[in-house]
Amino acid sequence: xxxxxxxxxxxxxxxxxxxxxxxxxxxxxxxxxxxxxxxxxxxxxxxxxxxxxxxxxxxxxxxxxxxxxxxxxxxxxxxxxxxxxxxxxxxxxxxxxxxxxxxxxxxxxxxxxxxxxxxxxxxxxxxxxxxxxxxxxxxxxxxxxxxxxxxxxxxxxxxxxxxxxxxxxxxxxxxxxxxxxxxxxxxxxxxxxxxxxxxxxxxxxxxxxxxxxxxxxxxxx
Numbered sequence: 001x002x003x004x005x006x007x008x009x010x011x012x013x014x015x016x017x018x019x020x021x022x023x024x025x026x027x028x029x030x031x032x033x034x035x036x037x038x039x040x041x042x043x044x045x046x047x048x049x050x051x052x053x054x055x056x057x058x059x060x061x062x063x064x065x066x067x068x069x070x071x072x073x074x075x076x077x078x079x080x081x082x083x084x085x086x087x088x089x090x091x092x093x094x095x096x097x098x099x100x101x102x103x104x105x106x107x108x109x110x111x112x113x114x115x116x117x118x119x120x121x122x123x124x125x126x127x128x129x130x131x132x133x134x135x136x137x138x139x140x141x142x143x144x145x146x147x148x149x150x151x152x153x154x155x156x157x158x159x160x161x162x163x164x165x166x167x168x169x170x171x172x173x174x175x176x177x178x179x180x181x182x183x184x185x186x187x188x189x190x191x192x193x194x195x196x197x198x199x200x201x202x203x204x205x206x207x208x209x210x211x212x213x214x215x216x217x218x219x220x221x
Contacts, residue, residue: 001026001195002047002163007056009042009218016042018218020056026162029189029196031206034215040199041167043215047197048165049073049082060085062162083112087156087194091168093148095140095155101147102127102136105154112159119158126154129191130184146177153184157192164188166198170205182208 007020017039024030032040045051047058049070057071062085073081087108095104102123109119127133130150140148149169156164166185170178182205185196200206214221 001028001061002197003059004047005057005059007043007046007053007058009039009046009051009053016218017046017053020218020220022213022220024195024197026061026195027189027193028211029185029209030198030211030213031209032197032199032213032215033201033206038215039218040215044165044167044197044199047163048086048088049078060163083108084159085161085163087159087161087164089149089152089156089164089166089169091171093140093152095148095151097140100137100139101132101143101151104140105136105151105158108155109158123154123158126157127151130154144177145173146180149173149177149181150184153181153188157188157194160192161194163195163197166196166200168199168201170200170202178202179204 002024004020004022007017009017020043032043034040046053052071057069059067059069061067068081070078070081095101102120105123106116106119109122110116124133127136130153132147132150135143135147170181173181188194189196198205198209206212
């Protein structure tokens with residue numbers, strides 16, 4: 001599904017990632033762990049095409065059957081690939097306050113060219129699955145932290161991405177809602193066969209994953 005080969009990333013004189021090689025299989029839930037500053041978020045950003053490595057390449061096996069080297073795509077092609085193949089969940093849900101929860105979920109589908117009616121039709125089964133359908137018309141400020149994060153997950157899934165990348169997704173939640181979100185990732189994997197790569201300091205979530213990738217000083221150990 002994803003293969004990173006000899007990935008190096010630096011910012012000026014600061015070497016953040018050093019010769020990273022990894023393969024992540026279809027339908028895997030993989031946790032990325034390590035101390036602060038180890039390079040976890042940088043790795044996730046590179047895998048998610050939000051930044052580019054200084055050297056090396058990242059290959060995605062797409063649903064069309066072709067391996068795509070995303071490090072070779074120009075910005076327009078990269079934005080299209082990201083919209084079609086990758087979903088993102090962040091520690092802070094980043095829901096736009098002026099839109100309803102449903103409208104926030106539909107935004108990636110609208111960017112992909114679907115109508116609001118089409119996007120809504122696709123969103124509602126996701127919201128039912130996530131048990132937040134009744135809150136769809138509410139603005140983000142009217143939702144609990146756990147509800148906001150569930151809508152953020154729905155937004156990540158609306159375009160049926162093969163890969164979902166999550167950066168400290170439960171870091172802003174209390175223990176109860178964090179456990180609910182962790183269980184949800186595995187339910188989604190089982191339901192939709194998506195691949196999850198999750199950066200986390202939460203040891204419970206990390207240990208539940210199919211596999212842990214530990215980073216130390218920019219290197220996999």
